Amino acid sequence: MTDELLQLMTACIDGVLNPAEAGVLSQSLAASAEARATFAHLKANSVRLRKSRRVAPPAGLHKRVMACVATLTPAPMHAPHLQKCEKKAEPTRNAPVPASPTTRKSRAWAPIAIAAGLLISVTAGSFLFFNQQNDRNSTARNPNRPPPATRAGADNPEWAKWLPVEHGPRPSVPVPRERPDNTVVVRPAVPAVTVPSIPVEPDASLAVAPQPRPVRSDLHAAQPQPETIFDLVQVRLPFLRPLSDLDRDDTRRQLAEELARDPAFRIDLFTRDPARAVAVFRDAAKVAGLTVFTDATTQDRLTKRQVNTIAIYTESFTAAELAELLGKLNAEDAKISPRVFDALHAMPVSNADNTDIKAILGIDPGLFKRPIADKEKDKADKTPDPTKPISAGTVTEVIKSVTAGQPGANAQPKPAEKTAMLLTWGPNANRTAPNTSVELKQFLSKRGDRKSNAVPAIIVIRPGNG
Amino acid sequence: MKVVNDDDRRLIANCLGGQRDAFGELVTRYQARLYNAAIRLVDNAEDAADVVQDAFLNAYQSLHTFKGDAEFFTWLYRIAFNTAISLKRKKRATVSLESGGVDGRIDPDDPSEYVKPGVALERGEDERQLQEAMNRLSHEHREVLVLKDIEGMKYEEIAEILGVPIGTIRSRLHRARLELRELLPPE
Numbered sequence: 001m002t003d004e005l006l007q008l009m010t011a012c013i014d015g016v017l018n019p020a021e022a023g024v025l026s027q028s029l030a031a032s033a034e035a036r037a038t039f040a041h042l043k044a045n046s047v048r049l050r051k052s053r054r055v056a057p058p059a060g061l062h063k064r065v066m067a068c069v070a071t072l073t074p075a076p077m078h079a080p081h082l083q084k085c086e087k088k089a090e091p092t093r094n095a096p097v098p099a100s101p102t103t104r105k106s107r108a109w110a111p112i113a114i115a116a117g118l119l120i121s122v123t124a125g126s127f128l129f130f131n132q133q134n135d136r137n138s139t140a141r142n143p144n145r146p147p148p149a150t151r152a153g154a155d156n157p158e159w160a161k162w163l164p165v166e167h168g169p170r171p172s173v174p175v176p177r178e179r180p181d182n183t184v185v186v187r188p189a190v191p192a193v194t195v196p197s198i199p200v201e202p203d204a205s206l207a208v209a210p211q212p213r214p215v216r217s218d219l220h221a222a223q224p225q226p227e228t229i230f231d232l233v234q235v236r237l238p239f240l241r242p243l244s245d246l247d248r249d250d251t252r253r254q255l256a257e258e259l260a261r262d263p264a265f266r267i268d269l270f271t272r273d274p275a276r277a278v279a280v281f282r283d284a285a286k287v288a289g290l291t292v293f294t295d296a297t298t299q300d301r302l303t304k305r306q307v308n309t310i311a312i313y314t315e316s317f318t319a320a321e322l323a324e325l326l327g328k329l330n331a332e333d334a335k336i337s338p339r340v341f342d343a344l345h346a347m348p349v350s351n352a353d354n355t356d357i358k359a360i361l362g363i364d365p366g367l368f369k370r371p372i373a374d375k376e377k378d379k380a381d382k383t384p385d386p387t388k389p390i391s392a393g394t395v396t397e398v399i400k401s402v403t404a405g406q407p408g409a410n411a412q413p414k415p416a417e418k419t420a421m422l423l424t425w426g427p428n429a430n431r432t433a434p435n436t437s438v439e440l441k442q443f444l445s446k447r448g449d450r451k452s453n454a455v456p457a458i459i460v461i462r463p464g465n466g
Numbered sequence: 467m468k469v470v471n472d473d474d475r476r477l478i479a480n481c482l483g484g485q486r487d488a489f490g491e492l493v494t495r496y497q498a499r500l501y502n503a504a505i506r507l508v509d510n511a512e513d514a515a516d517v518v519q520d521a522f523l524n525a526y527q528s529l530h531t532f533k534g535d536a537e538f539f540t541w542l543y544r545i546a547f548n549t550a551i552s553l554k555r556k557k558r559a560t561v562s563l564e565s566g567g568v569d570g571r572i573d574p575d576d577p578s579e580y581v582k583p584g585v586a587l588e589r590g591e592d593e594r595q596l597q598e599a600m601n602r603l604s605h606e607h608r609e610v611l612v613l614k615d616i617e618g619m620k621y622e623e624i625a626e627i628l629g630v631p632i633g634t635i636r637s638r639l640h641r642a643r644l645e646l647r648e649l650l651p652p653e
Contacts, residue, residue, distance in 0.1 A: 006640070006644065007640055010639060010640040010643045010644070011636070011640075013643065014614065014621070014636070014639060016621065016636070037652075038647075040652075041647055041652045042643050042644075042647055044652065045643065045646050045647060045650055046615050046643070048592070048596055048650075049596070049611060049615035049616055050615050050616065050618070052593060052596055052597075052616065053593055054498070054502045055501065055502050055505050055511075056498060056501070056502075057497050057498055057501035057502075057515065057518065058511065058515055061497055061501065061515055061518060061519070062490070062493055062494060062497060064515070064519055065493050065497070065518070065519050065522045065523070066486070066489075066490050066493065068519065068523050069486060069489060069490075069522070069523065069526050070486065072523065072526060072527060248633070250633045250636075251633070
């Protein structure tokens, strides 16, 4: 019994078969008694599991749980998303990491906080205390400083020496008095001279400064932002799988769906041996009917290990066909032990990739342009051109009617040849100049119009750490 | 994927507002289902009770991180499964059928009415055989069979709980069923 049939059986038991698969399974079961017996056995096991007795929890479990909950710190109160969130969102893939058992005990924050507070208050108190002491003792230490002010004021004998001595009526001319050294002399304030304000008329010739631009907060000066709660965050991740996963239909389907999302893709194939990997790729290309034009210089440098990253550019495949090509690559790789390829990484082509491919091909392949759909193009071809005379197509029509019935006259056009170009991608210094590659010219001459549903792909074969 | 239902949402909000009783209500609602699944994973009642207790405590402490974009039970299940795995690793239990260490009977030591001999825990030979076979499955296979056949969950829900892609769930279930077929004779 094949693994595919067994998979259909288990999928049927899981209830996920589509009508086509159900039909295949029915036919297989009808044709084979062994298959029927196996399916019955699998189904019976599933029914036994479903009907198995449900085990009730111990009676005291609820009490145990709530007793432990009572010892825990209550969960934080703020959860506005539980009130606000009404719409469905992407399910989260990552559950919250459960706390370890040690954190179930209540954290001893309070004693630490109290100790910190005591330390700060003692430090501040000592600072103030000693500061005051310094002030009181300052006159003893520095006789040139006046004593601290007291309520006695001028009656304080200590202040006597600091105050000016009265010697009868003031002379008309100030007489210098004896003063102790370093005395601060305070002269009566000179009455301020009021300067009348001069009215200034605005000079019409002066340009008026513009209003200051609004300040844009940068990283350093930004104000704290209000808390933002996202209802839904969509992240696009690259398609990253081991190449060996492409033996599964669902993986190839996912890859095809991914490749259909954007106009052009870069597909990185990681390998330990680029030269061998290129050989394996050529084998797979042969199986897929793909003609690979290999630049001779690149091949030579590859053999001499002077290049480590190879690019294969093709625009002949649709998304599904690309996935199939890579599936065939996986099949060829599986024949070798150990396998040559590791992971496959697919991302839409970036601007940098576009620049690189233009550099190595010597032309702009128009990666981001979608060709006109074939039907629209045919329609455009069939629409009569009003500027052409009616008789312009007569000769062609006559020839067609004459040759109708002859062998080959109505033959379907040959399917377009699938082509790809293999060139050096890195290091940049070892890239082949486009105008020197004969193989590149051949590829470009066979290029033709791209199909509307084709997905240009830059397949980069590179070492893992490159 | 379903979002959390209104009742659960209300209870969770009340619990976050400081009402522990609301959490008690959640425990009452889900403890049986959780215990039934846990006991299939850890083989004995004492460990299953520990798993359930730890799962609820972890859920209580992380309740503020629950986003409400999936069913509360799915989230709780995920915590319980992770707890069961951690417990198994800690105990490094060796299952030996020859020594009769785990014979499929579920007789917890808790002296509650539940375990009175001959009361609630009468298990036929069929159940015993089934549980023995389940015990011999790998942890991964046991998990998916418990969630799919015993709990009746869909692929998407199982993938959400275990944190793996749906394709992996499908292939695990396939291998689990084939393995169980080898361990259980046809009826």
